[in-house]
Amino acid sequence: MSVQSINHKREWQRYDRKAGLVRWLCWLIGLAVFVWCWQKISVGTEWSFVLDAPEQGADIIGRMLPPDWGYANTLMRPLWDTLNMATLGTMIAIFIAVPLAFLAAQNTTPSALFARPFALFCIVASRSINSVIWALVLVMILGPGVLAGTIAIALRSVGFIGKLLYEAIEETDHRPADAMASTGASQAQVISYGVVPQVMPVFAGIAVFRWDINIRESTILGLVGAGGLGIQLNSSIGNLDWSRVSVILLAIFATVIVSEWVSARIRKAVT
Amino acid sequence: MAEALPPVMGRQWRRPPVITSTSLRWFIFIGTALYLVVGFATLDVNWQRIAQGWERGQRFLGGFAPPDFASRGDAIFDGVLESLWMAFAATVVGIILSIPIGVGGARNLVPPPVYVMCRSFMAITRTLPEILVAIIFVKLFGFGTFAGFVTLTFATIGYFGKLLAEDIEAVNQAPLEAMRAAGASWLQRLNYAVQPLVMPRAIGIAIYRLDMNFRESAVIGIVGAGGIGATLNTAFDRYEFPTAAAILLVIIVIVLGSEYLSAFCRRLVR
Numbered sequence: 001m002s003v004q005s006i007n008h009k010r011e012w013q014r015y016d017r018k019a020g021l022v023r024w025l026c027w028l029i030g031l032a033v034f035v036w037c038w039q040k041i042s043v044g045t046e047w048s049f050v051l052d053a054p055e056q057g058a059d060i061i062g063r064m065l066p067p068d069w070g071y072a073n074t075l076m077r078p079l080w081d082t083l084n085m086a087t088l089g090t091m092i093a094i095f096i097a098v099p100l101a102f103l104a105a106q107n108t109t110p111s112a113l114f115a116r117p118f119a120l121f122c123i124v125a126s127r128s129i130n131s132v133i134w135a136l137v138l139v140m141i142l143g144p145g146v147l148a149g150t151i152a153i154a155l156r157s158v159g160f161i162g163k164l165l166y167e168a169i170e171e172t173d174h175r176p177a178d179a180m181a182s183t184g185a186s187q188a189q190v191i192s193y194g195v196v197p198q199v200m201p202v203f204a205g206i207a208v209f210r211w212d213i214n215i216r217e218s219t220i221l222g223l224v225g226a227g228g229l230g231i232q233l234n235s236s237i238g239n240l241d242w243s244r245v246s247v248i249l250l251a252i253f254a255t256v257i258v259s260e261w262v263s264a265r266i267r268k269a270v271t
Numbered sequence: 272m273a274e275a276l277p278p279v280m281g282r283q284w285r286r287p288p289v290i291t292s293t294s295l296r297w298f299i300f301i302g303t304a305l306y307l308v309v310g311f312a313t314l315d316v317n318w319q320r321i322a323q324g325w326e327r328g329q330r331f332l333g334g335f336a337p338p339d340f341a342s343r344g345d346a347i348f349d350g351v352l353e354s355l356w357m358a359f360a361a362t363v364v365g366i367i368l369s370i371p372i373g374v375g376g377a378r379n380l381v382p383p384p385v386y387v388m389c390r391s392f393m394a395i396t397r398t399l400p401e402i403l404v405a406i407i408f409v410k411l412f413g414f415g416t417f418a419g420f421v422t423l424t425f426a427t428i429g430y431f432g433k434l435l436a437e438d439i440e441a442v443n444q445a446p447l448e449a450m451r452a453a454g455a456s457w458l459q460r461l462n463y464a465v466q467p468l469v470m471p472r473a474i475g476i477a478i479y480r481l482d483m484n485f486r487e488s489a490v491i492g493i494v495g496a497g498g499i500g501a502t503l504n505t506a507f508d509r510y511e512f513p514t515a516a517a518i519l520l521v522i523i524v525i526v527l528g529s530e531y532l533s534a535f536c537r538r539l540v541r
Contacts, residue, residue, distance in 0.1 A: 037357075041360055044415055044497070046413055136507060145320075
């Protein structure tokens with residue numbers, strides 16, 4: 001912020017000349033990159049399809065509108081499968097992620113030279129691939145079904161739970177652990193009595209949060225053949241059966257909202 | 272005190288349980304055990320199919336040694352570029368659109384009806400999984416990057432708008448009050464009392480969202496919305512496992528790189 005004299009009058013300006021110039025240059029570069037990106041998208045787009053989108057949209061909504069409520073009964077089994085994939089997947093992920101997190105955290109790792117990089121690599125690899133892509137790979141290997149979806153959910157969640165948990169472990173108060181070590185407690189005892197009680201509430205919060213995200217993801221994994229509501233959605237869209245699609249979309253919406261509410265309640269109770 | 276001591280003496284110390292209520296603890300244990308039995312029983316594992324898929328899985332893993340970057344190198348390169356500019360354009364447009372909605376979702380700036388409207392719109396955009404939105408937009412706009420661009424824009428609005436609204440609500444109220452007392456208009460208050468306080472964190476969120484949009488673009492391509500996901504899907508459909516492995520490695524490397532880059536930029540801004 002500066003006061004400059006312009007035409008012999010002193011006026012307040014937000015930025016001095018140099019800061020103003022730098023900001024202006026940043027905006028210019030950003031704008032140029034955006035225009036370039038837009039051009040690339042525009043070249044690859046069939047604009048006549050885009051322009052008749054309102055008609056298409058009205059048409060689809062018209063076909064969706066009396067939802068085929070009778071179809072909701074057949075959705076019960078896929079809904080159960082969806083919940084199963086999310087819950088079992090989260091549980092499997094917890095079993096893998098907890099040891100990984102203790103290996104990865106600086107204050108509990110048994111060896112900073114070997115175990116820690118290995119654990120960090122596992123966490124990063126799992127985290128950077130989306131569960132839909134995991135599902136795509138697993139469906140090819142295990143065949144379509146709930147099992148592939150469960151494992152896909154588990155593999156993706158390991159990285160998420162592992163990362164948040166090892167950060168929580170590193171942030172624990174080290175004084176209780178130091179005190180126990182000084183009285184002659186073993187490493188395992190220090191972890192079990194000095195670290196675990198401190199991270200327990202955080203851990204419960206992370207697990208429930210991931211479960212909530214997993215419910216949302218498992219509703220769509222069926223699109224690549226991994227079981228649950230997505231399979232029904234895929235076949236209904238394939239058959240152009242829009243009155244069924246609307247029922248499935250409503251079911252997904254309701255499931256996601258309920259799981260979000262449950263997880264918010266549990267997290268509030270835990271912390 | 273003297274009466275309370277003897278029963279404690281001579282007994283071993285036990286750590287206090289995490290869930291203090293005994294009945295609730297047993298209820299949760301038994302409930303979990305029952306659920307696990309039922310859940311695994313309804314999992315429907317088809318061992319025969321797994322045995323068949325084993326050979327395919329080995330071929331897929333074999334694809335990683337060595338991954339084949341060359342034979343479809345052009346397609347991979349184009350896919351990555353497509354993903355990148357789709358993500359960038361969507362982030363820019365999404366943020367421009369989410370600023371009015373985010374401001375509208377801040378309780379300290381707008382009247383209650385506007386607040387409720389903006390908040391519920393953002394809640395809906397965040398609840399729908401991106402891939403579902405992508406399917407709908409692919410139906411509306413046809414296959415290709417435009418549908419992907421609209422999907423990512425839509426997702427950005429909900430995410431960025433919500434965080435922006437929360438930031439604005441958490442802003443220091445003193446400058447706002449001072450400007451109101453000095454007779455500043457609503458726009459002036461927004462520009463001089465709110466914007467400078469929110470800006471650094473908003474830039475951080477924007478960079479993070481760009482990173483997220485790239486990751487999502489790898490997924491929505493599977494349902495026909497362009498980008499590296501489409502290339503990956505084609506490779507799987509043709510059973511070209513070495514190429515698929517190469518694409519997966521490229522995705523991992525770019526996601527990691529962009530994550531470090533975005534963390535670095537956010538530290539720079541703060």
